[in-house]
Structure formats: structure tokens, C-alpha cells
Amino acid sequence: GESVGLHLPTLSVQEGDNSIINCAYSNSASDYFIWYKQESGKGPQFIIDIRSNMDKRQGQRVTVLLNKTVKHLSLQIAATQPGDSAVYFCAVRPTRGSYIPTFGRGTSLIVHP
Amino acid sequence: EAGVTQFPSHSVIEKGQTVTLRCxxxxxxxxxxxxxxxxxxxxxxLLHFxxxxxQDESGMPNNRFLAERTGGTYSTLKVQPAELEDSGVYFCASSQDDQDWAPEKLFFGSGTQLSVL
Incomplete structure (x- = not known):
């Protein structure tokens, strides 16, 4: 089965800095990757996704980078704001069968004003 | 439109007791x-209705967990008897169409924080 791991359980940054949250996956056949944000008292919420035929995808202030060679993806948040404080999960959707994604452990992003 | 709702938001019980979560x-x-x-x-x-x-209950930890969704509307997840390792946040999520699955179409509730003492 798939396993998904995050490199750091906690990341502290200053407001205005850029944040980078990293994630590793085990199955080289995985082709669909998702980032979720979970704010305190709320459930996970979709942020951005990327398919394996891409190396980079940009959203509003967020960029996801995918390195298939080393099975690593990252979420970059530009000009981090206090409202970005949350737990961030990467998830990998299976290549066959159900659409149920496998989640990583989560990185808690703490933004200091 | 109302989102996914879960009840209770928090539950503190003693080991051996029963708890029912609703989504x-x-x-x-x-x-x-x-x-x-x-x-x-x-x-x-844990599982998928x-x-x-x-549809898939491969993630259910053991037979102390029982999930039901009578009538295909709300669902309950009962833990009986609860053990210390059952503590955690239980999330429910829903989506409309499995054939056209997309992560932005999977909506999570706020979760139930279960503490077993």
C-alpha cells in the first residue's frame, strides 16, 4: 500500500516569510497528489492538487512542486499570513480502485506576527 | 447550503463506556x-458508504467499531467498549458522485474530538 510522510511535524515562520512544507510518498506509480489545510476547529479543506504529468502548479499564493524522481512534493506559501496558521496534510490518491486518498501525518504551520 | 455536520464536537468518556458519533x-x-x-x-x-x-470498511480497526447509515442519510459510528487508544478526532466527509471524484468535491465536517480516559 501507499505510505505518505511529512518531514516536519511543526514549522514556525514569521509573517511575510515564505513557507515550505514537504512531503514524501512511497509508491512510484502514484499519479495524483493533494494538499489539504485544516484550521483549528474545522475539518480538512482542499487547497491544491497536482497530477504526475506536471512538475509544478500554482494557485493563489500557493505553489505545489512535484519531484517524481525522489517521490517528493512540497507546498510553498508565499508571504505567509497569520490566517495561514493550520495543519497541512498531503494526500495521495490511489492509481486504481477507490478514490480514497491516503493522508500523511500533517505539518502544523505556526505564523508569528 | 449546510455543510457536513458532526455531533458531538467533543466527547469525554471512560474506558469501557460506549460512545456514538453522528454525521x-x-x-x-x-x-x-x-x-x-x-x-x-x-x-x-475508516470506511466508505x-x-x-x-462500500469499503477496510479501515475499521476492530469489531468494537460499528458504523451504520440507515436510509442513506445520516450516519452513526459507535464505539463499544471504548479503549484508551480510540482517542482522537473522528472526521466525516461526503461527496456527491464517486464517478466524477475530485478532491475539491470532498467536504469534511469539523470532527468529533473523542477522549477516552
Whole structure:
């Protein structure tokens, strides 16, 4: 089965800095990757996704980078704001069968004003 | 439109007691999922309903956990008897159409924080 791991359980940054949250996956056949944000008292919420035929995808202030060679993806948040404080999960959707994604452990992003 | 709602938001029980968690999915969503996150760990899949049928229950930890979705609307997850390791946040999520799955179409509730003492 798939396993998904995050490199750091906690990341502290200053407001205005850029944040980078990293994630590793085990199955080289995985082709669909998702980032979720979970704010305190709320459930996970979709942020951005990327398919394996891409190396980079940009959203509003967020960029996801995918390195298939080393099975690593990252979420970059530009000009981090206090409202970005949350737990961030990467998830990998299976290549066959159900659409149920496998989640990583989560990185808690703490933004200091 | 109301989102996915879960009740209670917090539950503190003693080991050996029974607890029932409830999830009301978004109206019209046939797919309902239960997940659990133990402190500091990954969000783990428990099971998946399509309407009232269990499509996949491969993530259920053991037979102390019983999930139901009578009538294909709300779902309950009962833990009986509860053990210390059952503590964690239980999330419910729903989506409309499994054939056209997309992560932005999977909506999570706020979760139930279960503490077993």
C-alpha cells in the first residue's frame, strides 16, 4: 500500500516569510497528489492538487512542486499570513480502485506576527 | 447550503463506556466517509458508504467499531467498549458522485474530538 510522510511535524515562520512544507510518498506509480489545510476547529479543506504529468502548479499564493524522481512534493506559501496558521496534510490518491486518498501525518504551520 | 455536520464536537468518556458519533452529510451526497486522526498522526480512512451500503470498511480497526447509515442519510459510528487508544478526532466527509471524484468535491465536517480516559 501507499505510505505518505511529512518531514516536519511543526514549522514556525514569521509573517511575510515564505513557507515550505514537504512531503514524501512511497509508491512510484502514484499519479495524483493533494494538499489539504485544516484550521483549528474545522475539518480538512482542499487547497491544491497536482497530477504526475506536471512538475509544478500554482494557485493563489500557493505553489505545489512535484519531484517524481525522489517521490517528493512540497507546498510553498508565499508571504505567509497569520490566517495561514493550520495543519497541512498531503494526500495521495490511489492509481486504481477507490478514490480514497491516503493522508500523511500533517505539518502544523505556526505564523508569528 | 449546510455543510457536513458532526455531533458531538467533543466527547469525554471512560474506558469501557460506549460512545456514538453522528454525521449528517450534505444533502444529496450519496458518498459518506469516516476518518480518524490520532494525535500527531495521519488521517486514516475508516470506511466508505454509498447510500446505505458499506462500500469499503477496510479501515475499521476492530469489531468494537460499528458504523451504520440507515436510509442513506445520516450516519452513526459507535464505539463499544471504548479503549484508551480510540482517542482522537473522528472526521466525516461526503461527496456527491464517486464517478466524477475530485478532491475539491470532498467536504469534511469539523470532527468529533473523542477522549477516552
Amino acid at each position: 449528517d452529510p450534505i444533502s444529496g451526497h450519496d458518498n459518506l466517509y469516516w476518518y480518524r486522526r490520532v494525535m500527531g498522526k495521519e488521517i486514516k480512512f 454509498v447510500k446505505e451500503s458499506k
